[in-house]
Amino acid sequence: MRFQRLSELKPPRAHERVLATLPEEIRMAEYAMAKAFQINELVRSIHKGSYEWYGYTLGSREKPELVADIGLPRNDRNVTEYTSVGPERIAEYQESLPRGRVITGWIHSHGSLDFKGFSGTDEKNQATVLDYVTALLRKPVAKREVVIQDLVMLAKGDYGETDLERGSVSLITDVPVREARILEAVYGGFCYGIVIGDQGWHRQEIRYKWRGILSGQTTESRKDAGMTLVATGRLLTQADIDALAEEVREKIKPEARAPRERYEKECT
DSSP states (O other), X not given: OOOSSGGGGSOOOXXXXXXXXXXXXXXXXXXXXXXXXXXXXXXXXXXXXXXXXXXXXXXXSSOTTEEOEEEOOOOSOEETTEXXXXXXXXXXXXXXXXXXXXXXXXXXXXXXXXOOSOOHHHHHHHHHHHHHHHHHHOXXXXXXXXOXXXXXXXXXXXXXXXXXXXXXXXXXXXXXXXXXXXXXXXXEEEEEEEEEOTTSOEEEEEXXXXXXXXXXXXXXXXEEOOXXXXXXXXXXXXXXXXXXXXXXXXXOOBOSOOOHHHHHHHHO
16 A cells, blocks of 8 residues: 555544633732732841742632632741642641642742742742642643544454454443444643742742543643733731731741752752
8 A cells, every 4th residue: 555645654632622721821819919929028028038939829719720829838947048848738837728739839939049940949849739729720721532442342242252352452332332432531630839939029820730530641841831810809907917926937847058040040
């Protein structure tokens, strides 16, 4: 057999129907952004230095795309150029939240550093948060055809043991079927990542994860994302700042040594 075009050698493209979309940009309440930078100021004034810290972006189960608030957990460790997050702490903080409030990502500060990006350590932290958040907030985003080579169609009560030996997959139906298409649900989720600095700059990205329910095929991607600030009617009051100051004293514990991430950032 002679093929006239190389396209004839390609396998048929699997059919996919989109059911829902995931956010392409970060929508953040003005209150939440003001709170994040207020934490930076409180860290400097209370701990007499510029230290990294991390927190979580929070939303509602009904509208997880909107960052409505910033949650400040007890940080494992804080130094001048490094902060880390672990899965146990993520689960612990989620359990402390009011019903309906969920973690949608993480936010951290690079303090006074002029490193306006995500370091290797940041990447590991972001992957940890991604796994947790997508397990919590995944939703069906598509139906995708599962392409099976050598699919054998069998009718109930009308096949023998030798028929089962044929093909890679056997589909047994109650009536004879000549043709079938199998569509699997694809679940998807997202996770926000935001980094800010003492000078007022910020950068953000969104990470995504998709998984086919039958095939188990899992894919991940990431993209730099824009940010839109949203007026929700909630303002950062002096009472909020006073309460936040107590959290900063209790939950952020600076250490004086600078580990590996400092050199990652200096060399980037």
